[in-house]
Amino acid sequence: MSFHAPHIDYAALSPVIALTVGLCVVLISAVIGPLRRSAPMMTMSVLAATAGLLIAQWDDPTNLVSGALRLDDLAISISLIAIAAAAFAVLLSIREPAAEQAGSGEYHALLLGSVLGMVLLAQAQNLVSFFVAIETLSIPLYILCATDMIREKSLESGLKYLIVGSLGSATLLYGMAFLYGGSGSTDFLGISAGIGHGGLLGDPLVLVGIGMVAVGLAFKTSIAPFHQWTPDVYEGAPTPITAFMAVATKAAAFAVFIRFFDVALIGEAGDWQPALAVLAAVSIVVGNVGALGQSSLKRLLGYSGVAQAGYILGGLVVASEAGINAIVFYLAGYLFMNLAAFGVIVARERETAFGDDIRAVRGLGSERPLLAWPLTISMLALAGLPATVGFIGKLYLIEALVEGDYTWLAVFIAVGTMISLAYYLRVVAAMWMPSAQASATPAIAGASPEADPIDPDAGNRIYLVGPALLAAAGAVFFGVIPQPLVDFAQHAGASLF
């Protein structure tokens, strides 16, 4: 009798291992006195190591754990986006009250835990690994949202996210059960083969299953009409966490969205395309209209995120390689556009008494140009104006949509973008235009429920201004020289088709 140990591809698993070990180390360091202050530093090293290990596997697709995971360029590119967002969040968290109240070690360990979930989710190719990954991603986030413990809104945000998120997860799990029942497999490729002969519409079990999985994913990517939690949670969560969620969660959830529909269900594309197209259109309208009346910048970005999710979903609707390229490109661009804005919001939150209200950025253009520019560029890029990565991203999406015969959805994107100008430019106007400031309600010091400024000099802190400027520079750079990012995205698309 002999026992054969299964072959384990440690090289390909190394990013996951690095993150897991790193998260344990960061957590333990919290109780070791001399190391207590070093959590951010250690977290950054773990993220850098993981990114390095991922890049080493570039262009070398491997199936792992009997096909439950697949480390290909799509997984790597999405993981890199998530890691960049996490690194950004670590910088923004320096001197953030939430991180100090929750304990720096725990806070950063949770952040790493969420990144671990995202890296796994980007690779998931099996219903089980899919579900485990999405829970690994979500549970730390529920806690992180509530880490600003003396603020009621933060607690509310965490609880709301927990309840809505659990509902989403439950729906997802229920749908997976149906799908397994209908196709007889948990593996994406197996599902594809299992429903191959019956067809989608012929088998109610599979159809219900897919519908519920799609709804569960729509919850996670905040696609309307499953978006209601987004503005509330975004507003209540500590801002660095909001920044992280806005970019990384969306990226990771879209990765599995792509894999689920473009691998497991690619044969039935004709059946689900119209349904997703309608979801995308609804999301574009709801997000853009919802953002119009917001005065909290975080809520505004929350609704804008709903609309942007609608645009991105358009890339999935066409079920083509160009569509996936466009999604990955847009997500990478979204990283730059969104983080530039959040860096500025964090800085203003700490140095003014207005919190994240739009009044906090009033007159920023003459007061602190170094903060005004990143936010301006971010808003113009999100609005899709030229010479920013946002324009190229829209161009990419529209090209994919027209090519896939979904020109009407492209027109929806154009119309949605037009509506979105009204609120993006309102932020720009508040910063630069004297008349926009005078016409708004007069500022009353201390009117905001937020406490007094916690760091009157936050606008000069290099760990806030630096990342914001860097992200804004990226948004402009890739708007003028997009080809490197296009190459990056094309690798991702090529790994599935």
Add this chain to the structure above:
Amino acid sequence: MINSLLWTPLAFGLVGLFLPKRLIGWWAVLGTAVTAGIAIALLAGFDSGAAGLQDTVDVNWIPGLGVDYSLGIDGLNVFLVLLTAVVWLGGTAFAAFREQERPHLFFLMMLLGETATLGAFIAQDLLLFVLFFDLMLVPFYFLFGAWGSDREGGPTASAATLKMIVYTLIGSLLMLVGAIATAIIAADGGQITFSIAELAKHPVGDGSQQWIFWFFAAAFLVKMPAFLLHGWMPDAYRAAPLPVLAVFSGVLAKVGAYGFLRVVLPLFPAATVQFQTVVLLIALASILYGSVMAFTQTNVRLIGGYSSVAQLGFITAGIFALRADGADGAVLQMVNHGLVVAPLFIIVAILAERSGSEDLREMGGMAMRAPVLAALFLIVTLATLAMPGSANFIGEFYILNGLFQAKIVFAFVAISGVAMSAYYALRLYQRTMHNRRPDSVPSREIGLRDALVLVPLVLCIVGLALYPQLILKRTDTSVQESVAAATRGPAPQAQLAKR
């Protein structure tokens, strides 16, 4: 050469950020002057007889998406480039003579605006054209909103500007979709290209042309603005700072008209023929409505604004006569109108500074002690009303000639626009320069600095009046090319009869 033309203004603007406040204005003027020099050099080296593009640059920009960085000069745009450079030089100099708030940002935006506008004129890749067309909005959003003036009881500058941006972007975002659709349909599964010349060789099917045509037309008609799509104009014109308005009204409106000649006629010939009457109707409505509004307004900015609506209506009519002479006249008239309207707004700025008001009723008698200003203004006025002897007369003559041959009924209606232009132009002149002078308004000669801005612009008008052939000779070949595609479409009746 053409690269340096495009990027010189922006480079000067960026370097200017590091200069002291005192110098920044002059630095910007230097930048626009250098650009104007390059534009003149381009014109000097322009071969008027040759067909096709000259001085081209063509580099793969985003190979993954089929977008090229492709620039070129031909008869259609060579004078519009020159117009841009000249008008920008004047507007920037006028602004530099005056104290500006936050001058670094102001002049950066002015220069970015010039780069974007030049880019829209010389882009030979459809997507690059759309990109520059949209990019023009960004600097003008800041210029109008941050340096504009709020109106008592009206919208604030930022609200007026937002309205303008939303209006303009409705058109240009749809244009983006249209441009991509054109390229993808034309590629038919093959390699995607956005090159305008390539796309013109194989126009897309008639059915596709019909809807794409309107996506483009919407963008261009809003930009002009044409009747029914001009809703943003009154508020934005009243909010804008005057030197900025001079370049905006002088140049940006022409990008729309130019777009028809560069993109719509060659790429969508069948739809152009099909919708010729509709566009002509819009153009006529613009002429009539613009003229009537111009002679009922008392705000001098709006007189300029509505007269532009009428003039752009003329230009559109000339283009959609779909004959070489009409389009020739349209190109000439684009340059003429730019040269007329820019000094007009600069004069308005000078007058408004003195009287403290922009209302006709509070002006008058200015000519008394200011014969030079009055003479300059008179030249501008006479050119506006297309006095025989002015280049505007030649332009309108060509346009009407083309229109007569194509659609005689429309020509008759358009002629009434010529008559009305005499009324509103002379009314503006009389009410500001003649009549009784209100006590509060000092009448004095223009300063040397303002004269430095105004005299060269007026000299350009005079020069063109003496020698309009300068433009006509160089544009004709390219204009014929542009119009040819549309006239070639379904054979006109006359040709059928000959067979």
